[in-house]
Amino acid sequence: MRKKPNLVPRMERCAALQIMEPEALKGRWHEEFPQYKSIRLEIGCGKGRFTCEQALREPEILLIAIEKVQDAMVVAEERALAQEIPNLRFIDFDAEKLTDIFAAGEIERIYINFPDPWRKTRQYKRRLSAPAFLERYTVVLPPDGEVWFKTDNEPLFQWSMESFAASGWAVREMPEGTPMTDYELKFTEQGIPIHRVIASVPVRKEQDA
Numbered sequence: 001m002r003k004k005p006n007l008v009p010r011m012e013r014c015a016a017l018q019i020m021e022p023e024a025l026k027g028r029w030h031e032e033f034p035q036y037k038s039i040r041l042e043i044g045c046g047k048g049r050f051t052c053e054q055a056l057r058e059p060e061i062l063l064i065a066i067e068k069v070q071d072a073m074v075v076a077e078e079r080a081l082a083q084e085i086p087n088l089r090f091i092d093f094d095a096e097k098l099t100d101i102f103a104a105g106e107i108e109r110i111y112i113n114f115p116d117p118w119r120k121t122r123q124y125k126r127r128l129s130a131p132a133f134l135e136r137y138t139v140v141l142p143p144d145g146e147v148w149f150k151t152d153n154e155p156l157f158q159w160s161m162e163s164f165a166a167s168g169w170a171v172r173e174m175p176e177g178t179p180m181t182d183y184e185l186k187f188t189e190q191g192i193p194i195h196r197v198i199a200s201v202p203v204r205k206e207q208d209a
C-alpha cells in the first residue's frame with residue numbers, strides 16, 4: 001500500500017478512537033465499556049467502509065477493528081471520525097496475538113472480510129482462516145460465537161472451508177444485506193462472485209469447557 005503522507009499527525013488526530021494499550025484491557029473490556037450489549041471484532045478492517053457502516057447499524061454493540069497496516073487504518077479512523085461514530089474503536093495490532101488482548105469469551109462475533117490469500121505454501125499459516133487462527137478465535141469467542149467470513153478468492157474459500165471443517169466449525173450461508181467492504185464494492189462492480197459464510201465455534205468437549 002502507498003505510504004500515506006503525514007501519517008503520524010493524521011493518526012494523532014484520531015487518537016480518541018484508538019486503543020493504545022489493549023493488553024491492559026484483557027479480561028476487562030466489558031467493565032471498560034459497560035454501556036454496550038456486546039463486543040464484536042473485525043480483523044483486517046482495511047480502509048473501514050464495512051467497519052463504519054456496521055457500527056452505525058448497531059449502535060448498542062461496540063465494534064473493535066484490528067488492522068496491522070497503519071496506512072490503511074488511518075483512513076478507516078478518519079472515516080469514523082468524520083461520521084462521529086461512538087461505538088467504534090481501532091487497534092493497531094496483529095491478530096496473531098489476539099489472545100494477548102482478549103480473555104475467554106469476551107468477543108461475541110468476529111468479522112473477517114476479504115483476508116489476504118497468502119498464496120505460497122510456506123505462507124499458509126498467515127491466512128486468517130488457518131487452524132492456529134481458528135484456535136485463537138475459539139478462545140476469545142463464547143461457545144455460541146461466530147466468525148462472519150467473506151472472500152472473492154475461490155482457492156482461499158475452498159481451503160478455508162476445509163480448515164473450518166477440520167477444526168470442527170459448522171458453516172452456513174450468511175444472510176443478504178451485510179455492509180459492503182471496500183474490496184467487496186470493487187469486486188461486485190466487476191461482477192466477481194463473492195462467498196459469504198458464517199462459521200460457528202465447535203462444540204467443546206466437556207473436559208475442554
Ligand SMILES: C[S@@+](CC[C@H](N)C(=O)[O-])C[C@H]1O[C@@H](n2cnc3c(N)ncnc32)[C@H](O)[C@@H]1O
Pocket residue numbers: 043044045046047066067068069072093094095096112113114115116128181182183184
Ligand atoms: C485484502 S485487505 C481487505 C480489507 C478490508 N477487510 C476490505 O474487505 O476492504 C486485508 C487486510 O487485512 C489486514 N490483515 C491481514 N492480516 C492481518 C493480521 N494478522 N492482523 C491484522 N490485520 C491483518 C491487512 O493489513 C489488510 O488491510
